[in-house]
Amino acid sequence: MELMSEGLELNEENEGNNEINNTEFSAFLESINEDYQRDGSQIRIALDKFAKRYVSAKSKSIPRLCSFLYDLNRDLDPTAYVKSGSIISVQV
Numbered sequence: 001m002e003l004m005s006e007g008l009e010l011n012e013e014n015e016g017n018n019e020i021n022n023t024e025f026s027a028f029l030e031s032i033n034e035d036y037q038r039d040g041s042q043i044r045i046a047l048d049k050f051a052k053r054y055v056s057a058k059s060k061s062i063p064r065l066c067s068f069l070y071d072l073n074r075d076l077d078p079t080a081y082v083k084s085g086s087i088i089s090v091q092v
Contacts (some may be wrong), residue, residue, distance in 0.1 A: 007027065032047065035047075
């Protein structure tokens with residue numbers, strides 16, 4: 001996410017105006033647009049699903065949207081759902 005964080009930093013020239021330099025973020029969005037148009041139905045379905053969830057979270061509140069965006073990786077960690085302390089009894 002370094003690419004996005006660099007793009008969202010305040011531009012030194014515009015620091016007094018609190019304007020954000022969107023150059024890197026715009027390049028990121030353009031990359032997504034190209035992938036959407038070029039890479040077939042699987043990526044389009046995934047991005048369409050993401051867009052619906054984004055709009056839904058945003059319609060509830062901005063903090064909810066931020067929570068949604070920060071929690072995107074939760075399903076990628078296979079250890080996130082492992083419960084400790086489970087005991088399996090085995091009779092020998």
